[in-house]
Structures are given as C-alpha cells and as structure tokens.
Amino acid sequence: MSTATRGEREGRAASTAPPGDAAPQDPSGALDVDKLFAARLHAARVRPYLATALFALHTVECRQVPTMAVDRHWRCYVSPAFVDRTPVEELAGVWVHEVSHLLRDHHGRGDRVARQRGLTGPGERLRMNIAADFEINDDVFGDGLLRPEGAALPEMLGLPAGQLMEDYLRLFRLGPRLHDLAWLDCGSGADGRERSWELGPDGAHGLSEQQRDAVRFRVAQGITGRPGSAPRGWRRWAEEAFHPPQPWRELLGAAVRSAASAPGAGEDYSYGRPARRSAALPGAVLPSLRRRPPRVSVIIDTSGSVSDSELGSALLEVAAISRAVGGRRDLVSVLSCDASARVVHPLCQGEGIPLMGGGGTDLRSGFARALRAQARPDVIVVLTDGQTPWPSAQPPCRTVVGLFPRPLSAGSYDEDDPEYVPQGPPAWARVVEIGG
Incomplete structure (x- = not known):
C-alpha cells in the first residue's frame, strides 16, 4: 500500500502524463495514468506501425464508460476502475483495439451503412459496434499483444474471419447469444452515434479532419514500409488508405447502383409467397414477382x-x-480477360484475386463467359482502356463501363496496328471515366 501523500500522488501523476494528456482531477480512485501510459508504450513497441495513431489519442478520464472508448475526434475515454483491474498487457490490446476503430473509419462507415440500409436506434448501433469489433479482433492480437478478456470474435457466432464490418452486419442479429455483449460501448468512434459523455466537435483536444487524415497516412506509410510485419487486414487497409475516394469512384458507384436497382434487375418469380391475384383463381397458385439482391x-x-x-x-x-x-x-x-476469358473468382476476400493476361484484347469473350455463369448477372461492370471489340448485341443485363483514360492521338492505341483507333463503348453501356 502506498504511503505517498495526496499532493505527492497528484504531482507524480502530472509529471508522468505526456504532453496534451490530462492528469486525473480526483485522486480518490483516480485514473492510474502510470499504468495506462505504460500500456500504451507497450502497444507501440509491439505494433510500431500504429505508434503515430496511439500517441495522437488524447485521454479523458470518464466513469461513464465500461472500459475504454473513443469518439470520432480522436479522444479516448478511460474508466479508472477498468484500468485498476486490468493487467498492462491486456490494456495494451485495448489501446490497439480502440485506435483501430478510428483508423478504419468505423464511425464514417457506420453512418453510411445506416443511411443505406435504414438502420436506426441504439440497438442497431450496438450491432454495428459488435460487427466492427469482429472486423478488428479476428487478426489484431498475438505476436506480443494479449487479447483482452471478453473480446468479441466472429467465431462466437460461427462466422468466418477476415470479413468487413458491413459484411458481418448482414450475417447476424442481436439475440441471446450476444447477451454477454450488451454492455459493449466503444463510443462514437466505433459506430458514429454520439454519446452524452463525449465532448463533441467543439470540445478541447479534438483532432481536425486534416490532422486525422495525416495520422492515417503516416500509419499507412509505416505498414507499407515494413512488408510482412502487419496482419493481412491492416495491409488491405493501408493499400486503400493510399487511394482516397475520388469523384469518379462515386460516379462509378452511382452507375452500378442505378443499374442494379433498375426495373427487372434482381427480379424473379417465386412460389415462396403466392401472388395476391391467386385468390381470384380457385385451385391455381400463381407465383409473385420478388426482388432479390442483384448479382454483379x-x-x-x-x-x-x-x-x-x-x-x-x-x-x-x-x-x-x-x-x-x-x-x-x-x-x-x-473475371480477368485479355484476348480470352480466364477463371471467374468470387469476391470472398478483399485481396488475392489473380489478374492474368498480357496479350491482345477482346472483351467479347469476357461477356460471353460472364453470361454463361450458372447464376446469370444482373449487372456487368467492365474495367478497361477501351481498346477492344464490343459485343454486337446488347447483353440481357445492365452494363457499366469504367474506362481508363487514354490520349486522343491514334498512336496511343498502338497494340498491333499503329493506325488502329478503337471503337468507343456502345451506346447501351453506361460509361464512367476512371481517373478523369
């Protein structure tokens, strides 16, 4: 038991707090900053590529959070009781977990998915928090980082590892199996919903949008500069961080959504729910037209x-x-395609799709292969420089062409013939210029 006076304890806490981090205000059951920052230092040692982000967080003592939580402005709220009862090695894992929410933009992604899918209320935000935890926790621990007790893992629900938050949201609902996670609250940094105990956009020590982007860029640099030292999920994140959203990407996404939601796309007749007009035909069961998720x-x-x-x-x-x-x-x-179509790969993971080719170009074989699939697509998206013959007839589905730009000079189209200038995409395709 310590015999230090109250003044000595306050002075020691203040002297050990890094610049920008507040010392505890109430020494009675106060936040143990020595232990908390020792855990952060351990996290930075075993995950050096995350050090910039870990030390960019401003800590705030808060007795309303169950463990630790972050807001979208890069403040980290910490429960003194949680720090007291948790070993340093586990605290290090919680530091990495919380900063991962911010680096992976779970708050922004949570807002977007809520708008797209009409998810409202604290129950749906809790589900987002759990899904975001599944995305982080499946590969963030180990190699010197101890997994905190009670960490949410996809295997708890028999779900596969390596998915994104958006994928997990489609795979589970709140229920008895998740009863033990009802307490979970990682703050608005995990799901986008502001809490009453957060300091908000006008509070002290929040990072501006430009500062947050700078931190993410530095972390991505650290990951790509040390190939093989980061888990696959982090390498995927770093690759995307170096390619921020562009206006043409929004246009391409809008074109695909428009094609996928057009009349006829993703529609089929089903006897699972008979048509209402069956009541007018006794003894006959008529199928109803049902909408299913579109295939691309x-x-x-x-x-x-x-x-x-x-x-x-x-x-x-x-x-x-x-x-x-x-x-x-x-x-x-x-499907990769040059003069002939290659193997069709399902998009089960965000990486590992082999792109084989290198010869001439004839994407007509790619169209034919896609349309021969057992489950015919509702939308075909072609990513090309346009130097290809096109199908003579419009496919029986919507088509979107993402076109890599080329100079207008004829010489720029020299594949086999320097005089060759390719025909532009057909009128029945929606064209979006990529990189323009």
Whole structure:
C-alpha cells in the first residue's frame, strides 16, 4: 500500500502524463495514468506501425464508460476502475483495439451503412459496434499483444474471419447469444452515434479532419514500409488508405447502383409467397414477382495495354463496386480477360484475386463467359482502356463501363496496328471515366 501523500500522488501523476494528456482531477480512485501510459508504450513497441495513431489519442478520464472508448475526434475515454483491474498487457490490446476503430473509419462507415440500409436506434448501433469489433479482433492480437478478456470474435457466432464490418452486419442479429455483449460501448468512434459523455466537435483536444487524415497516412506509410510485419487486414487497409475516394469512384458507384436497382434487375418469380391475384383463381397458385439482391460480374481488362497501376486501381474499384450494391461480396464475381476469358473468382476476400493476361484484347469473350455463369448477372461492370471489340448485341443485363483514360492521338492505341483507333463503348453501356 502506498504511503505517498495526496499532493505527492497528484504531482507524480502530472509529471508522468505526456504532453496534451490530462492528469486525473480526483485522486480518490483516480485514473492510474502510470499504468495506462505504460500500456500504451507497450502497444507501440509491439505494433510500431500504429505508434503515430496511439500517441495522437488524447485521454479523458470518464466513469461513464465500461472500459475504454473513443469518439470520432480522436479522444479516448478511460474508466479508472477498468484500468485498476486490468493487467498492462491486456490494456495494451485495448489501446490497439480502440485506435483501430478510428483508423478504419468505423464511425464514417457506420453512418453510411445506416443511411443505406435504414438502420436506426441504439440497438442497431450496438450491432454495428459488435460487427466492427469482429472486423478488428479476428487478426489484431498475438505476436506480443494479449487479447483482452471478453473480446468479441466472429467465431462466437460461427462466422468466418477476415470479413468487413458491413459484411458481418448482414450475417447476424442481436439475440441471446450476444447477451454477454450488451454492455459493449466503444463510443462514437466505433459506430458514429454520439454519446452524452463525449465532448463533441467543439470540445478541447479534438483532432481536425486534416490532422486525422495525416495520422492515417503516416500509419499507412509505416505498414507499407515494413512488408510482412502487419496482419493481412491492416495491409488491405493501408493499400486503400493510399487511394482516397475520388469523384469518379462515386460516379462509378452511382452507375452500378442505378443499374442494379433498375426495373427487372434482381427480379424473379417465386412460389415462396403466392401472388395476391391467386385468390381470384380457385385451385391455381400463381407465383409473385420478388426482388432479390442483384448479382454483379466484373470483367477486368488484363491486356498488355493496361498498366500495372491501372490493374491495382481496378481491384480497388471491385471493392467500391461491392459497397455500391450493399456490401454483398458473395454476389460479386471477378473475371480477368485479355484476348480470352480466364477463371471467374468470387469476391470472398478483399485481396488475392489473380489478374492474368498480357496479350491482345477482346472483351467479347469476357461477356460471353460472364453470361454463361450458372447464376446469370444482373449487372456487368467492365474495367478497361477501351481498346477492344464490343459485343454486337446488347447483353440481357445492365452494363457499366469504367474506362481508363487514354490520349486522343491514334498512336496511343498502338497494340498491333499503329493506325488502329478503337471503337468507343456502345451506346447501351453506361460509361464512367476512371481517373478523369
């Protein structure tokens, strides 16, 4: 038991607090900043690529949070009782967990998915918090970082690892199996819903939007500069962080959403719910027209005229296309094509899709292969530089073309013939210029 006087305890707490972090105001049951910041230092040592983000957080003592929580302005609210009862090694894991919510923009993504899917109320935000935790916790611990007790993991519900928050939201609902997580509250930084105990946008020590972007960029640099030292989920995040959203990406997403929601797309007759007009025909059961989630087939031009950087952009567009149709990556397939179509890959993960090719270009084979699929697509998205023959007839589904820009000079279209100038995309396709 410590024999230090009240003044000595206050002075020691103040002297150990890093610049910008407040010392505890109430020494009776006060926040143990020595222990808290020792845990942060341990987290930075075992995850050096996250150090910039960890030390950008401003800590706020708060007895209303169950453990630790963050707001969207990069403040970290800490329960003194939680710090007292938790070992330093576990606290380090909580530090990394909370800063991961902010780096992965779970608050912004939570707001977007709430608007798109009509999710309202604290129950749905709790579900977002749990889904965001699943995204983080499946690969963030180990290698010197101890998993905190009670951490939410996708295996608790028999769900696969490696998914994104948006994917997990489609795979579970609140119920008895999640009763033990009803206390969970990682703050607005995890789901976008502001809490009464948060300091808000006008409170002290919040980071501006530009400062937050600078922190994310520094962390992404640290991850890409040490290949192999970060988990796959973090490497995927860093790759996307270097390619911030562009206006043309929004246009491409809007074009895909428009095609996917057009009359006829994703519609089929089903006997699962008979048509209401069956009542007028005794003894006859008529099917009703039901809407199902649209299927999207993405054809990527891998011919020699498409650069490696454009192929990298194409894979990022695949992720954007998945988000445009509500995050159902199981309904998106990817096909690489140069003069002939290659293997069709389901979009089960955000990485690992091989793009094979390098010869001439004839995307007609890609269209034919996509339309021969067992589950025919409702939308075909083609990512190409346009140097290809196009199908002579309009496919029986919507088509969106993402076009890599090329100079207008004829010489720029020199694949086999320097005089060759390709025909532009057909009138029945919606065209969006990528990078323009």
